[in-house]
Amino acid sequence: MSAGTIIIGIGNRFRGDDALGPLVVDALKGRGLEAVEHSGEPAGLMEIWAGRENVVLVDCVFSGAASGTIHEFDLIAEKLPANFSRATSHALGIAEAVEFARVLGKMPPAFRFLGVEGEQVQQGAPLSPVVGDAVAILIEQLSGA
Amino acid sequence: MADKRNTTIEVDYLARVEGEGNMFIEIKDGELQELRFGIHEPPRFFEAFLKDRKFTEAPDITARICGICPVAYQMSSVHAMEDALQAQITPWIREMRRFFYCGEHIQSHILHAYLLHAPDFLGYESSIHMAADFPKEVEHGLQLKKVGNEIMEIIGGRAVHPINIRVGGFYKAPTRKQMRDIIPVLEKAREMARESCKWVATLPFPDFDRDYTYVCVHHPDEYAFSEGNIVSNKGLNIPASAFNDTFEEIHVEHSNALHCRFRDGGGCYHMGPLARIVNNFDQLPDDSKALADEIGLTRNVMNPFKSILARALETYYCTGEALRIAKEYELPEQPYIDLDVKAGIGHAMTEAPRGGLYHRYRIDDEGLIKEAQLTIPTSQNQAMIEDDLRDFVPKFMHLSDDKLQWHCEQAIRNYDPCISCATHFLNLTVKRS
Numbered sequence: 001m002s003a004g005t006i007i008i009g010i011g012n013r014f015r016g017d018d019a020l021g022p023l024v025v026d027a028l029k030g031r032g033l034e035a036v037e038h039s040g041e042p043a044g045l046m047e048i049w050a051g052r053e054n055v056v057l058v059d060c061v062f063s064g065a066a067s068g069t070i071h072e073f074d075l076i077a078e079k080l081p082a083n084f085s086r087a088t089s090h091a092l093g094i095a096e097a098v099e100f101a102r103v104l105g106k107m108p109p110a111f112r113f114l115g116v117e118g119e120q121v122q123q124g125a126p127l128s129p130v131v132g133d134a135v136a137i138l139i140e141q142l143s144g145a
Numbered sequence: 146m147a148d149k150r151n152t153t154i155e156v157d158y159l160a161r162v163e164g165e166g167n168m169f170i171e172i173k174d175g176e177l178q179e180l181r182f183g184i185h186e187p188p189r190f191f192e193a194f195l196k197d198r199k200f201t202e203a204p205d206i207t208a209r210i211c212g213i214c215p216v217a218y219q220m221s222s223v224h225a226m227e228d229a230l231q232a233q234i235t236p237w238i239r240e241m242r243r244f245f246y247c248g249e250h251i252q253s254h255i256l257h258a259y260l261l262h263a264p265d266f267l268g269y270e271s272s273i274h275m276a277a278d279f280p281k282e283v284e285h286g287l288q289l290k291k292v293g294n295e296i297m298e299i300i301g302g303r304a305v306h307p308i309n310i311r312v313g314g315f316y317k318a319p320t321r322k323q324m325r326d327i328i329p330v331l332e333k334a335r336e337m338a339r340e341s342c343k344w345v346a347t348l349p350f351p352d353f354d355r356d357y358t359y360v361c362v363h364h365p366d367e368y369a370f371s372e373g374n375i376v377s378n379k380g381l382n383i384p385a386s387a388f389n390d391t392f393e394e395i396h397v398e399h400s401n402a403l404h405c406r407f408r409d410g411g412g413c414y415h416m417g418p419l420a421r422i423v424n425n426f427d428q429l430p431d432d433s434k435a436l437a438d439e440i441g442l443t444r445n446v447m448n449p450f451k452s453i454l455a456r457a458l459e460t461y462y463c464t465g466e467a468l469r470i471a472k473e474y475e476l477p478e479q480p481y482i483d484l485d486v487k488a489g490i491g492h493a494m495t496e497a498p499r500g501g502l503y504h505r506y507r508i509d510d511e512g513l514i515k516e517a518q519l520t521i522p523t524s525q526n527q528a529m530i531e532d533d534l535r536d537f538v539p540k541f542m543h544l545s546d547d548k549l550q551w552h553c554e555q556a557i558r559n560y561d562p563c564i565s566c567a568t569h570f571l572n573l574t575v576k577r578s
């Protein structure tokens with residue numbers, strides 16, 4: 001990946017497939033890439049990507065697609081679909097964070113979202129095998145990009 | 146708009162509130178016929194889950210009731226358990242619990258005031274729409290929320306569902322560096338919170354005053370979060386142990402959350418930031434009192450729409466209180482006290498951002514929970530929300546259905562209801578027939 005690139009993995013590493021964002025971060029750091037784990041809190045996210053040329057968000061999503069499906073969005077060109085946001089009315093999700101950044105003029109020049117469709121978010125469970133396969137593909141893709 | 150209007154306003158799922166609730170308003174020949182604020186979120190049975198669990202598990206189990214106010218659940222449960230065990234916490238633990246509560250009040254109040262409630266006053270569908278016209282204000286909101294989360298991470302281990310809280314104290318003390326590093330962050334937050342108060346004071350407030358009985362925890366020497374008697378602006382002054390002798394919970398058909406009222410026929414009551422400002426104004430530090438004066442928040446405020454002012458002022462107060470605690474921070478010898486397990490009954494009410502949260506437990510001599518009672522702020526405010534709407538609708542009957550519905554939803558959000566806690570909120574139906 002080019003200088004000025006950062007990969008941000010969102011999720012909870014103790015909740016089944018929701019751990020995939022942090023696990024991608026672990027793998028990419030091991031390969032010398034700049035990657036950071038984050039809870040998805042909007043102001044904190046905007047601080048991380050301030051001044052960056054290229055930002056990639058990685059998260060587990062539940063959109064109704066088959067488990068293990070990789071979703072890719074160019075956030076400069078399009079919004080995340082509403083059903084990708086896990087926000088409740090009292091918490092803000094990634095989709096809101098991105099839209100706040102868009103309105104506030106805080107978007108990085110290149111900005112992608114890579115989501116993997118999850119199967120389960122059981123406390124303490126490992127990644128589902130089909131999600132693990134998709135995560136391996138994602139890691140290779142991000143390492144070579 | 147004709148005086149003899151017939152209409153029904155029905156909202157099946159209220160937006161920008163936590164959990165699922167509904168509203169039904171029927172107007173016939175220009176008169177309010179029926180009004181219901183219902184909570185259809187299913188019951189969650191936490192009191193039953195707690196039975197036969199160890200007393201040490203209560204803070205972590207009850208925190209799961211809410212992702213927004215887990216601190217309140219943890220604080221009410223630890224205080225109630227310590228009451229049952231007749232345990233005395235150290236001044237260090239007491240101080241750090243205040244620090245913890247500052248974090249929760251900042252993040253919860255800011256989220257509600259900026260992102261859920263302010264768009265009501267300014268006519269925006271959401272805070273993202275509002276951000277295009279009020280970028281500085283929304284950015285301050287997002288920054289302040291982050292500061293609240295940072296406080297919770299320092300003392301709670303993480304921002305949501307903190308894991309560092311135990312009956313008798315904390316598992317681990319924050320480092321000196323953590324507390325030192327938050328000082329400049331809080332100094333900046335304090336200025337943003339002051340500007341927020343001034344901005345919120347410019348919002349248009351409907352002319353709507355009521356005669357409330359405000360109930361909250363009161364402490365003579367400090368702005369109360371978790372220690373003190375339960376008081377009202379009309380003379381109530383009881384220990385938490387007298388809660389069930391003073392208040393009762395009743396079931397109403399249209400809601401899965403119990404309504405609360407005074408047992409003596411005193412009707413419903415109002416909890417939350419307005420109650421705390423009115424009952425505890427004298428305990429605010431001078432700079433907070435001066436700012437309250439400057440933004441028009443008086444010690445006898447009775448307009449529920451001004452709850453947003455109270456939230457902004459409490460946010461300012463909490464940045465100052467957290468700053469004080471951070472500056473005075475010393476490492477403890479041990480961040481918890483040792484406990485002697487024995488049978489007992491314990492009570493506590495602490496101040497969640499949206500109002501008093503009462504817990505009562507009976508534990509046996511092995512420390513197993515035999516009975517648990519959790520009486521939630523939104524459940525306690527529910528009857529008052531309906532009462533506000535019954536008063537509001539006839540006075541604002543001249544508004545179009547759309548505007549009436551808008552203001553009624555805004556009136557519900559005055560209470561920052563946390564419906565899934567209350568199980569526990571909103572569909573709106575306005576019917577003019």
